[in-house]
Amino acid sequence: MQNAHLLPLNDLPPDGRRLTVADASLWDGNLREFHMDCRVEQPLKIELHILPVEDGYLVRGELTGSVILPCNRCAEDVHIRLDSRFEEFEEVPAGDDADAGQPGDSHILLDKGVPMLDLAALSWEEFVLALPMTPLCREDCKGLCPQCGANLNAAACHCVRDEGDPRLAALRGLSLQKDWTEKK
Ligand SMILES: [Zn+2]
Ligand SMILES: [Zn+2]
Structure with a gap:
């Protein structure tokens, strides 16, 4: 063949x-x-x-x-x-x-x-x-809610996402690192 x-x-x-x-x-x-x-x-x-x-x-x-x-x-x-x-x-x-x-x-x-x-x-x-490495339906695709699975492009869901914001996660990481350095 x-x-x-x-x-x-x-x-x-x-x-x-x-x-x-x-x-x-x-x-x-x-x-x-x-x-x-x-x-x-x-x-x-x-x-x-x-x-x-x-x-x-x-x-x-x-x-x-x-x-x-x-x-x-x-x-x-x-x-x-x-x-x-x-x-x-x-x-x-x-x-x-x-x-x-x-x-x-x-x-x-x-x-x-x-x-x-x-x-x-x-x-x-x-x-x-x-093929594209990461195909996106549109540049600013909001993706799926990690909690309820709703397509966030269609409508916002009512889940509370205080943990999911990557910018906050980065800030938390920074402050943790600072505390740790101070203790040393
Ligand atoms: Zn998409
Ligand atoms: Zn949701």
Whole structure:
């Protein structure tokens, strides 16, 4: 199954090869396997340009599509447009043919001496890099009340939150530290 995503890189023309990677199974399998709470909204697509250079290949690409992720604070859907460009040098691994499947930075492995680009690994890595670290439904999302679970963007709840204010916690920390120093 994986072999379907290995692209032979021998006999590339000097000005390289362009191709479009849009096979949904490249991403869907990993999304399920890693139980990622991420739904693909507009199909993911990578436009690739692979250029042969000394000792390897220059891989340029642009990833587009859109996904839905849960907001980091309130867990509501966040629609995220992906449009990221990347450029990577892919080194041809050293070593004999028996040593295929080489780990490390390179997405190239050797199959009987033929360098093969692992499109599945490359696509997944670029996809993960393109995702926001902390998706937010909006910049000032108020999140959920830690006590009653109400979505505070919709309405304020009636819980008393004297412990929850991080600014107060920081002040308490400071005064504690001061007392402690004075006692010494
Ligand atoms: Zn939110
Ligand atoms: Zn509450």
